[in-house]
Amino acid sequence: MAEIKYIPVSKLWRHPDNPRKDLGDVTELAESIKVNGVLQNLTVVPLIGEITKKWDGESYRVIIGHRRLAAAKLAGLEELPCVVVEMSEREQLSTMLTENMQRSDLTVYEQAQGFQMMLDMGDTVEDIAEKSGFSATTVRRRVKLLELDKDKFKKSEERGVSLFEYMELDKLKSPERKNEMLDYIGTENFKYKLKQAINDEAAEARKALWVEQLSTFATQITDKTGYKRVNSFYTNGEVKVDRPEDAGTIEYFFFVETWGYIVLMVKDEPTALTPEEEAKEREEQLKQERKDAAEKALSEATARAYELRADFVATVSTAAIKKRLADIVALWAYAEYWDDTGWLTEEEIAQATGAETLAEDDEDGEDDAAFTLQAVTDAIGKTPEKALLRMIYARLGDGKSEGYFRSYWNSYTMKHEENEKLDRIYALLVKLGYEMSDDEKALQDGTHELFGEVTDE
Secondary structure, eight states, rough: OOEEEEGGGGEEOOOTTTTTOOOOOOOOHHHHHHHOOOSSSSEEEEETTTTTTTTTEEEEEEEHHHHHHHHHHTOOSSSEEEOOOOHHHHHHHHHHHHHHHHHTTTHHHHHHHOOOHHHHHOOHHHHHHHHSSHHHHHHHHHHHGGOOOOHHHHHHHHOOOOOHHHHHHGGGGHHHHHHHHHTTSSSSTHHHHHHHHHHHHHHHHHHHHHHHHHHEEEOOOOOOOTTTEEEEEEEESSOOOOOOOTTTTEEEEEEEOTTTTEEEEOEEEEEEEOOOHHHHHEEEEEEHHHHHHHHHHHHHHHHHHHHHHHHHHHHHOHHHHTTHHHHHHHHHHHHHHTTTOOOOOHHHHHHHHOOOOOOHHHHHHBOOOOOOHHHHHHHHOOOOOHHHHHHHHHHHHTTOOOOSEEOTTOOOSSSEEOHHHHHHHHHHHHTTTTTHHHHHHHHTTTOGGGGGGSOOO
8 A cells, every 4th residue: 555755855866767858947846846835746666776675764766756856856845745655667667658648748759768668678569558548550650769869869859840750751761861861850951851862762772773683794893994885874764774685795894873873884995096085085975974964863853842842732721821812813813914824634623623523425425524613612612722722833834844954955064044933933832831941942043062063064
């Protein structure tokens, strides 16, 4: 049976396994204790000595009430009312974890640490779910977060990152890349950087497949000297290698470039060119390959930026749209005046309104109207503001190729180019709450590193 007694503050000790590591500011609580005293008993267990393995008869370990203990010390109290109980280590941890979670006192990382300790003591995921009130899936996801860099994770928590955002990291396989994303999570750059990391991870997997397929008939080399180019492959493209018909009689080699290309080569043969002419030819070839790689990289960055804009338009709140309705309609009217809009396809109308298309033929064999007025009315009835924004956005013609660069046939350098239409779209989305990433801003003003990752003319 639990015993209630007053225990000297000097004989009360914090529990080393308390999931809540940071007790926060207890100044206000200390002031309240000075005026009203401690209104709730602490829960404690006898402290068993690490060396003696015995209780000294007067020292206790706090299970519930760590903040009250800290505040009482600050307030100058000498003793506190405590409920003395008997608990196993497993029960102590479970009690502390449950108590803190019921009060929402634990950070995500502290919860994860608490769950792991309970697992280490023999609880199953299902046991923890039942005791904590979280689903088994949430418990597993919390524990998985412990694989991440501890210091980076704690810094990210200071930015108020949600569990959903941490779950987004599961889209990556590499622990190293997940830890890199901790530098961006909770900032305006996270979504862009995450998409980039996902693409890069997929690109590495494709590159490995390229190397695997090329290795069936060619030898990988690390120095191109003494070899000449036969073909080149952009590793972010579809993995498709056609084995040369003469691969059985001619020795082939391949070189993996650092900027996304793999070059298929054969041993160079003596030519009538002078060494200077050969060097110039190789340099021209190298410039073209680097330009091609930069152009493809800019295209991919432009597509990533569009995906973020489209995702935002699809999820922006009705309240934000209502607040900026005049700006939305004004941009549409301006674009219509300058004939800077495009006709919408049936698919685009369906996506914008949520209306289902009809696919039946009439008696003359002609397609009926793709939509009925009633179908569209019913589809947009609940959220007409969202449907209006999506329709106007689709009419403005934003897309994966809408960007800020152009490639010229007579230049080896990628050129930044202003895009007033995209500027206007960004300006509207920012008013609606969109946060441009640093990469998007750099693409817009021409300072992105990809504009520099090309050879001089």
